[in-house]
Structures are given as C-alpha cells and as structure tokens.
Amino acid sequence: MKKIVILTGAGMSVESGLKTFRDADGLWEEYPVQQVATHEGWLNDPTLVTNFYNMLRKKCWGVKPNEGHRLVAELEKNYDVTVVTQNVDNLHEQAGSSHVIHLHGELMKVCSSRDVDDPRYIQQLTPDNCEITPGTKAGDGSLLRPYIVFFGEAVPNITVAADYAQQADIFIIIGTSLNVYPAAGLVHYVRPGVPIYLIDPKPVSAGDNVKQIMKGACEGMKDLMKILVP
Numbered sequence: 199m200k201k202i203v204i205l206t207g208a209g210m211s212v213e214s215g216l217k218t219f220r221d222a223d224g225l226w227e228e229y230p231v232q233q234v235a236t237h238e239g240w241l242n243d244p245t246l247v248t249n250f251y252n253m254l255r256k257k258c259w260g261v262k263p264n265e266g267h268r269l270v271a272e273l274e275k276n277y278d279v280t281v282v283t284q285n286v287d288n289l290h291e292q293a294g295s296s297h298v299i300h301l302h303g304e305l306m307k308v309c310s311s312r313d314v315d316d317p318r319y320i321q322q323l324t325p326d327n328c329e330i331t332p333g334t335k336a337g338d339g340s341l342l343r344p345y346i347v348f349f350g351e352a353v354p355n356i357t358v359a360a361d362y363a364q365q366a367d368i369f370i371i372i373g374t375s376l377n378v379y380p381a382a383g384l385v386h387y388v389r390p391g392v393p394i395y396l397i398d399p400k401p402v403s404a405g406d407n408v409k410q411i412m413k414g415a416c417e418g419m420k421d422l423m424k425i426l427v428p
Contacts, residue, residue, distance in 0.1 A: 202277045202426075203366040204270055205359075205384055207284045209373020209398055210415050213264040214289055216257070236349045240311070244341055245332035251305065251344040255328040258305055263293035266372065266415030269423055271295045276427050277368070282359040284374060284381050286346060299355050299362070301381050307345035310336040315354060320345060356380045363387035370422065371396040373415050376404055395422055 208216075233239045234250040271294035273279050281290050281298045286305040290298045308330055310319035319336040334342045347353055359381075363369065369388045375398070376382040385404065388394060396402055396410045397418030404410070411418045 199276075199278045200367040201362075201365050202273060202279045202368045202370060203282060203362050204273075204279065204370040204372060205282045205284075205374065205381065206270075206290070206372045206415075207374025207378070207381075210266060210283070211261075211264075211285050211287055211289055212373065213266060213414055213416050214261045216261055216287060216289075231349060235346070237351060240343060240348065244311075244343070247344070248330050248332045248342075251346070252329045255305055255323065258287050259325045259328060261287075261289070263289045264416055266419045267293035267295075269416075269419040270372075272423075273426065280362045282362065282381075282384065284378060299359050301347070301353055301355050301359060303344070303346035305344070305346065308336075308342045309345040310338050310340050311343040312336075312338055312340035314343070314345070314351075353380055356384075359384055360387045364389065366392055368392065368426070369394045371398075371402075371404070371408075372418065373398060375400070376402055395425075397422065 229250060234247050240247050267289050270281060270290065274296060279297065281295050282301060283290060283298060284301050286300065286303050288304065288306050306323050308321050308323065310316055319338055330342055336342045363384045364387045366388055369385065369392055371385065385394065394408045396404050396408050397413060397415060398410065399412055399414050402410060411421050413421065
C-alpha cells in the first residue's frame with residue numbers, strides 16, 4: 199500500500215471555524231504571543247497562560263471536523279496515511295484519522311512544567327473537564343502547563359515526522375504558508391520524483407515540483423480525491 203504523508207497547518211481548521219493565529223483578525227492580534235506562547239510568558243504569569251488555553255479549549259470543543267478533515271481520513275481506505283499537523287486541535291482524530299503526529303503539541307492535554315514530555319504526567323482532558331484551575335499541580339509537584347510547544351522550545355516530533363516524509367510515496371501540504379520552521383523544512387525530506395500537492399487558496403512558493411490547488415481545504419481535498427482515488 200502506497201504511503202501518503204500529509205502536512206497540515208492552520209488553513210486546515212479554519213473552515214471548521216477556528217481562527218488562525220497569524221491572519222489579520224487572528225489570535226495574536228488579541229493576545230500578544232510573548233505573553234501566552236513563550237516559556238518566558240509562562241514563567242512570568244502562569245495564571246494568564248492557563249486561562250488563555252482554557253479559553254481556547256472551550257472554543258475548540260465547540261467546533262467539528264470539516265469535509266477536508268473527513269476526506270483526509272477517507273484516504274486511509276486506499277493508502278497508508280500519516281498526518282503531520284502544526285495544529286494543536288484534535289479535529290483530524292475526530293474525523294477518523296488513525297495516525298496523527300502533532301508537531302506543536304496538543305491543546306486537549308496538560309503536562310508537567312518541569313518535564314513536558316514525561317508521559318507519567320501528561321493528562322488528557324475531556325469536554326466536561328477541559329479547564330485547569332490556575333495553580334493545579336502535576337504528579338511531580340510542578341505546575342500543570344499546557345502540552346503545547348511554546349515559541350523557542352524544541353519540536354520533539356520533528357525527527358519522527360522527517361522519517362515519515364522520507365518514506366512518502368505522495369506528499370500533500372494543506373493550509374500552511376510554509377513559513378513556520380521546522381515544519382516547513384519537511385518538504386526537503388521528500389525523495390526526488392515523489393509527487394507533492396499543495397492545497398491553499400493563496401499562492402505559496404514551494405518549488406517547481408509542487409502542484410498547487412488554489413482552493414481551501416474542503417474544495418481542494420475534493421479535487422485531490424479525484425486524482426488520488428479515481
């Protein structure tokens with residue numbers, strides 16, 4: 199079975215009603231990134247950061263996967279599919295994708311602030327229990343923090359994602375401007391000759407070997423399905 203690797207960014211979830219962070223009316227306009235998405239911001243005001251992600255979680259539980267998410271999951275009927283996402287929502291999982299690698303963390307989880315990746319202290323939150331009271335501690339006595347890769351922190355899953363990109367028979371990029379590294383660098387791990395498709399309504403400079411479908415995630419995936427599942 200051919201292997202497909204799909205890299206998704208904020209544009210994947212925007213049609214579900216989730217704001218992107220970088221667009222003109224995005225979340226960084228309302229909440230300075232330095233305050234809510236850096237290690238320094240966390241150390242300076244963990245209550246503010248905890249409440250910001252509580253708010254994001256409540257918003258996230260109110261949205262559903264869009265048709266683009268569902269069509270990505272549907273590819274598993276014909277291909278061995280790995281989704282590598284820059285998004286912290288769980289819409290790919292909700293849509294039925296069975297193998298999702300999160301590069302920037304997972305909004306629906308919290309962890310130790312002493313050792314973010316210690317599996318003993320990573321907790322999965324649920325819709326009826328998605329808020330963390332500021333000051334709540336993990337099992338190791340440190341404050342519980344969002345299981346999010348803050349700006350300036352290492353991206354632990356990037357090497358795993360790069361290994362999958364090297365094995366891809368088809369590489370697909372959806373809803374990302376390829377401006378955010380290290381995720382944008384994954385395209386350079388794709389073997390020469392492997393077809394690369396990019397779905398985004400705005401022009402993206404991604405090289406001559408990339409076939410761009412200039413549509414949003416839902417309409418773009420419909421077009422791509424006709425090519426991949428004739």
